[in-house]
Amino acid sequence: MDRADVVLVYPQRAPKQGRHWVMPSLGLMYLSASLRHAGYTVRHIDHTFLERDEVLAEIDRLKPSVIGIYCMITMQDEALSLAHQVRGKALTVVGGPYPSGEPETFVDDFDLVAVGEGEETIVSIMEHLEDRAFDKIPGVVFRRDGEVVKSTARQRTKDMTNLPLPYRGDIPNDEYIAYWRRHWKDATTPLMSTRGCPFRCDFCHKSVFGDLFSARPVESVVEEMREIAKLGYDHIWMSDDLFTLNYKRTFELARAIEDAHLPLTWECLSRVTHVDQALFEQMHRAGCKRIFFGIESGDERVLKEMKKGITPDQARAAVEACVAAGIKAAGFFMVGYIGETTDSLIRSINFSSSLPLDYVSYTIAYPLPGTGFYERAQAARGDPEGGDPAPAEPHAHAARGPGIPARDRPGAPRHEVATLSAMSEVWPSLFRISVGLYWLYFASQKWQGIAWMKPVLDAAARVNPIPGLHEVLVSVVVPNWVPFALAQSVAETVTAVLLIVGLATRWAGVLGLLLAANLALTVAFALNDDGFRWMYYLAVIANAQIIVSGPGPIALGRFGWVPAFLR
Structure with a gap:
């Protein structure tokens, strides 16, 4: 052009x-x-x-x-x-x-x-x-x-049938995909299936879409998801203010996404009302991995101050139904709202801790201009004419995404932020490589020959105290020790290579976990040295951690040219 x-x-x-x-x-x-x-x-x-x-x-x-x-x-x-x-x-x-x-x-x-x-x-x-x-x-x-x-205000319409699909041709999709896979594993991009929110939470700023709730046709949303999949993304952030407001439409959309068999997962924002376990189960079948709930407080009085129109009991019911359906639940909370006390804050913390949430975001309540909260904050300061509120950082609730890491807190020294950031980013990769070297050491002991393993297996079978396993070792493993030893050697080598280079990391962690459990339940009993025995037990924990933490930023699997099954 x-x-x-x-x-x-x-x-x-x-x-x-x-x-x-x-x-x-x-x-x-x-x-x-x-x-x-x-x-x-x-x-x-x-x-x-x-x-x-x-x-x-x-x-x-x-x-x-x-x-x-x-x-x-x-x-x-x-x-x-x-x-x-x-x-x-x-x-x-x-x-x-x-x-x-x-x-x-x-x-x-x-x-x-x-x-x-x-x-x-x-x-x-x-x-x-x-x-x-x-x-x-x-x-x-x-x-x-x-x-x-x-000029006169532009009036919104509920009809979104003529709205063209957003044009993604100018977006640096490859760079976004690489960034997300390097830092978050799943390459994520936004999609909006509805606009507007009819609720009047006192802190919420709805300057663009306002109170009128409108929804795109189901077919249009699925078509856009197909386009996103073709661009190479793995995951979608449904950036609707309130994805689940219309129960029937949400159910139909989730069913259509399921029927489309798209290679995508997704997550969304939801209110704790207008939902139930049946809806969450359908969303789960459609690929929904996580739902972010705007709970905001565990104190009923503070919720009334916010004009949220929900109760802690409703929040608990929604979160528990979500988790029961197989979807991870996340919660947004605010602290320091008008009327907040030490007791109400403690109630909120205790409440959030009691919920089965996989992610919790606590942010400082920030009065955005144009909200009732802003006007009340100005009145409380004795500044009815306006002006800037007390200095604060408008983070998660300004952008309405899943929060800002603690290391980005306002006022943190720059060198501290950089150090914490670097350590937290690199640690999963260093840990993964260390576990890979552990398996490489074990595998290398077998590369020159496996004859030494026979007496080890004999001793392990003879002293194993676990009923059933003892008999299997004696009657099956020891008489056929050669194929079992070769399989162990090959599996350890594959696990070591995958972990060291950072390919298929979580699958390698699963394989390593099985190998470590095998050693802990067999060979460990043949050792007289408690230190060596604990080395096998700790290997189980280490490989489980690999499954949880993933590859980290230093891994071949972060590159876009790597096939999906090896990421």
């Missing part, structure tokens, strides 16, 4: 240290698809893995008429700095959750602020480029002659 009518920029940057939940922008993918459908040429630049000068060079090369920049509260600095660098080169437009909630904040840095859903808005902007009659376009805010002009 030599020139583009529109350039859309996603200003996210992949951090240099640690592993993070980085994903492409669905919003810009939808805008790109709508513009293409309307006949415009578009280039969607994802800044995640690019340097700023590369982004600016591509914009200069394409000479667009409009530059659209996405912004949410966690990337406002990148969005604003980019806006200053491109201002004057084209009409600049900003959109996304933060500008939609606080458009006046952006009118001096951008030519136009798009508020709410942007698919129709961006096409209308292109249609009015010549006459500049932007005040006729619903859902825009801008400054004209020193005054802030707000």
Whole structure:
């Protein structure tokens, strides 16, 4: 493409240290698809893995008429700095959750602020480029002659049948896939099957999709999942605000996904109401691995302050039903909300600890502008005119993803963050390689010959105290010791090689666990040295840990060219 009518920029940057939940922008993918459908040429630049000068060079090369920049509260600095660098080169437009909630904040840095859903808005902007009659376009805010002009609000519709599939052709899919497999195992990308949420939680910021709940046709969602599978992804993050709100539709979608036999797993957000075990079982059959529940507190009084409209008993019932259906359950909690006390905090911690959750995220309650929580926080500070709330970090609940690691906590010294990050990242790989070397040592003892194993097996069979196993060793294993010894040697060699290079790590861990259990239940009893005997017992634990922790970042299985069965 030599020139583009529109350039859309996603200003996210992949951090240099640690592993993070980085994903492409669905919003810009939808805008790109709508513009293409309307006949415009578009280039969607994802800044995640690019340097700023590369982004600016591509914009200069394409000479667009409009530059659209996405912004949410966690990337406002990148969005604003980019806006200053491109201002004057084209009409600049900003959109996304933060500008939609606080458009006046952006009118001096951008030519136009798009508020709410942007698919129709961006096409209308292109249609009015010549006459500049932007005040006729619903859902825009801008400054004209020193005054802030707000057009009429854009009205959302429940009908999503004509919404084109998000255009993923400009996304650096290979780089995202490699990043996710290197850091998280499963290459993950977002998909949104519904928009909006009718509930009025006091802390929630719904500046883009608002209260109107609308759902895409089931066939459209499955078609997009097929496209994602063809791109090479393993896993989908359903980024709906409330995936399970419509029970019947969720059940039908899960059944359609199951019938499609897609090589994908997925996870989603759910409320603790409008669900039951039958729904979770169908979702599990469709490939759902984990459900994130917005529980927020284990204290009923705090939940009422939040206007959550749920109880701890409902939360427990939903989580237990989810786990009973075979799906992992995760929980979001907030601390420090209005009305929080030491007692309520302890109740929340005890409550979350009592639930069968595989992941728990505790974040500091942050009053986002445009929410009831923000207004109450301002009133509590005696600042009715507004202004910034007390300094805090808007993490998991701002982006609504699965939280931020503890090492990213505000105020942590940079050298401490880097050290903790490096250690936590590399440790699984070092542990895996160490266990591989353990098996390599055992295997190498047999490469020059296995005759020495016969007296070992004889002694193990003779002294084994386990009923049944003793008889099997004496009557089956010892008379046929050669094939058993060869099988042990080959299995140890295969396990060692796979673990050392980092291929099929969890399967290698399973094989190692079986080998270690075999040694612990047989040969260990023939040893008089307690130290050597415990070496066999610890091998069982070590290989079990491999299954849990996986390969870590230093592994051949992290490369995209490695076949899926060897990852």
